[in-house]
Amino acid sequence: MVTNASEVDHYASDFKQLQALNDNNWVSPIRSHAMETFAGIGLPTTRKGNEKWKYTNVAPIARIPFALSSSSNTSIDVIKSVAPWSDSWTNVVFVNGFYRKDLSDQSDEFELTNLAELIEERIPVENLGSLTDISDDGFAALNTSFLQDGIVLKVGKGKTVEFPINVVFFSDGSPSTVAHPRIFVKAGRGSSVSVIENYVGGGGDYSLTNSVSEILVEEDAVVNHYRFLSESEHTYDVGYGRVKLSDNSVFNSRSFFKGANIGRYDLNVLIDGEYASCDLQGLYFTSGDQHMDNFINIDHAKPYGTSNLFYKGILDGKSRAVFGGTVLVRKPAQKTDSVQSDKNLILSADAEVDSKPALFIYADDVKCAHGATAGNVDADTLFYMRSRGIDLETASRLLIYGFAGEVIDKVEIPELRDFLEEAFLTSLPSYKFEF
Amino acid sequence: MSKHNLIEIKNLHASVEDIEILKGINLEVGVGEVHAIMGPNGSGKSTLANVIAGRPGYSVTEGEIIYEGDNILAKEPEIRARAGIFLAFQYPVELPGVRTWQFLKAAVDAIRKENGDEEMGVRDFDKLLEEKRQLVEMDPDLVKRSVNEGFSGGEKKRNEILQLALLDPKLALLDETDSGLDIDALRIVSEGVNNFKGPQKSVLLVTHYQRILDYISPDYVHVLVDGKIVKSGGAELALELEQKGYEWIRESTGTEVQT
Numbered sequence: 001m002v003t004n005a006s007e008v009d010h011y012a013s014d015f016k017q018l019q020a021l022n023d024n025n026w027v028s029p030i031r032s033h034a035m036e037t038f039a040g041i042g043l044p045t046t047r048k049g050n051e052k053w054k055y056t057n058v059a060p061i062a063r064i065p066f067a068l069s070s071s072s073n074t075s076i077d078v079i080k081s082v083a084p085w086s087d088s089w090t091n092v093v094f095v096n097g098f099y100r101k102d103l104s105d106q107s108d109e110f111e112l113t114n115l116a117e118l119i120e121e122r123i124p125v126e127n128l129g130s131l132t133d134i135s136d137d138g139f140a141a142l143n144t145s146f147l148q149d150g151i152v153l154k155v156g157k158g159k160t161v162e163f164p165i166n167v168v169f170f171s172d173g174s175p176s177t178v179a180h181p182r183i184f185v186k187a188g189r190g191s192s193v194s195v196i197e198n199y200v201g202g203g204g205d206y207s208l209t210n211s212v213s214e215i216l217v218e219e220d221a222v223v224n225h226y227r228f229l230s231e232s233e234h235t236y237d238v239g240y241g242r243v244k245l246s247d248n249s250v251f252n253s254r255s256f257f258k259g260a261n262i263g264r265y266d267l268n269v270l271i272d273g274e275y276a277s278c279d280l281q282g283l284y285f286t287s288g289d290q291h292m293d294n295f296i297n298i299d300h301a302k303p304y305g306t307s308n309l310f311y312k313g314i315l316d317g318k319s320r321a322v323f324g325g326t327v328l329v330r331k332p333a334q335k336t337d338s339v340q341s342d343k344n345l346i347l348s349a350d351a352e353v354d355s356k357p358a359l360f361i362y363a364d365d366v367k368c369a370h371g372a373t374a375g376n377v378d379a380d381t382l383f384y385m386r387s388r389g390i391d392l393e394t395a396s397r398l399l400i401y402g403f404a405g406e407v408i409d410k411v412e413i414p415e416l417r418d419f420l421e422e423a424f425l426t427s428l429p430s431y432k433f434e435f
Numbered sequence: 436m437s438k439h440n441l442i443e444i445k446n447l448h449a450s451v452e453d454i455e456i457l458k459g460i461n462l463e464v465g466v467g468e469v470h471a472i473m474g475p476n477g478s479g480k481s482t483l484a485n486v487i488a489g490r491p492g493y494s495v496t497e498g499e500i501i502y503e504g505d506n507i508l509a510k511e512p513e514i515r516a517r518a519g520i521f522l523a524f525q526y527p528v529e530l531p532g533v534r535t536w537q538f539l540k541a542a543v544d545a546i547r548k549e550n551g552d553e554e555m556g557v558r559d560f561d562k563l564l565e566e567k568r569q570l571v572e573m574d575p576d577l578v579k580r581s582v583n584e585g586f587s588g589g590e591k592k593r594n595e596i597l598q599l600a601l602l603d604p605k606l607a608l609l610d611e612t613d614s615g616l617d618i619d620a621l622r623i624v625s626e627g628v629n630n631f632k633g634p635q636k637s638v639l640l641v642t643h644y645q646r647i648l649d650y651i652s653p654d655y656v657h658v659l660v661d662g663k664i665v666k667s668g669g670a671e672l673a674l675e676l677e678q679k680g681y682e683w684i685r686e687s688t689g690t691e692v693q694t
Contacts (some may be wrong), residue, residue, distance in 0.1 A: 097692070383490050384528035388542035388598065389516035398541060402532025402581065409532075 010065040014155065015145055024122040027147050034144035034189065035135050040326040043138040055291040055322040055354045056264060061236050066147065066208050069177035071098035074170060078356045081249035084228065084419035090165045092151060096172060097179025097290050099149050099307045109161055111154040115182055118152060124151050130411040131214040131242035140240045143180040144214040149307040150182030156187040158234060164194040164413055173203020173232055183213035187221040194224040196403060196416060202232025214243040217249040219273065225251065229256040233288060238264045247273035254411055256420055257284035258427065271305040282311040283370040283407040286319035293322040309340035311405055314400065315351035316429050327370065333363045340370040345403050347431050377433050401425055441466045441606055441637045443501065448497035449486050456482045458662035462654035471648055471673060474659035475681045480641045481525060484608040489515050516547035519605030523595040523612045530582035538582045539564060539601055546602055546650035568598040571627050589620035594651040607631060609640045613647035624649030645677035658684055
């Protein structure tokens with residue numbers, strides 16, 4: 001492994017300070033181990049053979065000596081102006097990675113605690129880190145080195161949580177700062193819950209949000225997971241999500257990307273139970289110089305699983321998108337049914353997408369399909385619309401909205417759907433397809 | 436009283452990628468008339484309908500199409516549509532994510548705008564749409580779905596006729612609307628066309644088979660072979676063609692017919 005020493009040095013003094021705060025705490029050895037790991041592997045590079053990071057160069061992130069961010073007194077109005085919000089939801093707010101109790105709701109329906117409190121109270125979180133392989137990911141190792149705050153959510157056996165839990169990670173964009181939010185969710189047997197993760201805000205100077213989410217879905221449980229990423233054009237956002245499904249459980253994910261300088265979402269769903277299913281959908285809209293990398297993987301380890309991977313991108317300006325989706329069907333995963341697709345609408349000659357969906361099948365009795373398309377709308381489609389009197393501009397708008405709407409329409413929380421519709425449709429460029 | 440023509444096609448030659456498909460078509464369709472164009476596969480009948488509607492990809496090398504007194508060949512398809520030309524597609528296009536309701540309203544509003552009217556209010560439009568939907572017996576759920584996506588062949592054709600009824604053009608070009616329809620769908624589609632017909636409306640119906648003409652009786656029948664109209668007559672010509680086959684045309688006109 002080649003590690004750039006300065007990259008590690010950037011974080012050394014902050015690490016020492018943080019550890020000093022929580023001496024002899026359950027979290028201290030976890031952090032130390034992670035820091036040692038990070039020192040060994042560093043941040044990923046695009047060097048040859050590193051398929052995971054082939055198209056995303058994080059050198060700009062590695063170069064900046066990010067300092068740990070601190071909380072700020074951002075008001076609730078600012079949060080509500082950039083994140084989805086409903087008073088009927090359980091809203092939980094973090095600013096620059098720190099829990100803001102004054103802006104957050106409590107609930108006795110389920111166990112919801114912020115990680116800092118658990119560290120403070122010396123209450124270890126069982127299974128925290130069990131889904132994260134820090135030896136394989138410098139960002140996840142770094143997040144774990146700075147394990148400090150985030151949420152721990154546990155939904156009890158058989159509990160149906162009616163309203164979504166809306167977690168907002170707001171970054172005020174203080175220059176050269178980093179936050180490492182951590183999310184841990186455990187949905188007990190037969191429970192059902194919807195969680196919205198938001199990464200929003202950002203300012204005029206470079207900052208980094210480096211999150212890790214772990215979601216354990218027990219037998220017969222259902223987790224609906226939403227992710228909304230809309231930060232400033234100077235923000236780097238790296239997200240690492242790990243999900244493990246038990247027998248008969250369901251995980252639905254809807255991921256929305258609207259902005260960041262470099263965005264990366266690495267989601268891996270392990271189907272570790274029979275008859276489990278996941279439906280992973282995403283919409284990314286990149287413009288300007290933005291770069292978004294979706295690295296979405298499904299690992300079928302047990303039989304009778306179903307998975308659907310459906311991502312759509314709209315690219316404008318000089319932006320670049322990467323879609324790496326791998327569906328792995330292991331030998332025991334017979335009778336797996338899997339579909340994957342990535343479609344891209346490219347609105348500018350300077351925009352580019354690298355879409356590499358891949359399928360590895362080791363079982364022999366499975367049904368799998370995958371595909372990727374990139375390109376413009378065809379002449380037949382436009383002629384059909386124009387032959388009804390609709391001009392090119394209106395036709396293009398309907399098609400672009402429709403393209404985005406295919407993912408947004410499937411959001412089942414009405415307030416969130418309205419929010420996303422507004423967020424995307426108002427920002428989509430006016431564009432005229434030519435042929 | 437002399438006949439008032441809605442559309443006059445004069446010596447029309449059109450090609451696709453340098454291959455000449457239409458080789459001098461002459462045709463006049465009067466206001467209130469129903470014309471059927473019949474012909475074997477590859478004779479150019481679909482090309483004719485598409486060239487009138489302005490589909491890109493065809494180049495007109497000679498001749499003109501006069502619609503309401505103007506040569507429309509240089510006009511964009513949406514301009515022709517707003518002037519009252521409607522093409523029911525042989526293969527209606529799927530528009531993923533574009534809801535049928537939204538699409539239909541955009542079309543209705545585009546035509547209203549052309550006539551100097553305001554966009555139609557949502558409630559009025561819903562009422563109009565519901566009335567026309569019932570006419571073509573289309574499943575109400577389909578209106579909420581993406582245009583033609585996941586529709587059966589018959590549902591797609593009904594959707595074309597629904598659009599015909601909503602947009603209420605002057606000239607309906609039906610491009611093999613009958614192909615692939617079962618007998619029920621054929622009846623519904625034909626009723627839709629018959630509802631549209633009237634003293635102010637014209638129909639140009641392109642078909643391979645006589646079958647649809649049992650439901651929609653044409654005033655004139657033209658037989659198109661190898662890019663030319665080789666025979667014209669009344670409704671009886673279609674029946675004769677059905678009985679004797681396209682081979683008979685070849686013998687009676689001395690034209691090569693590939694069937």
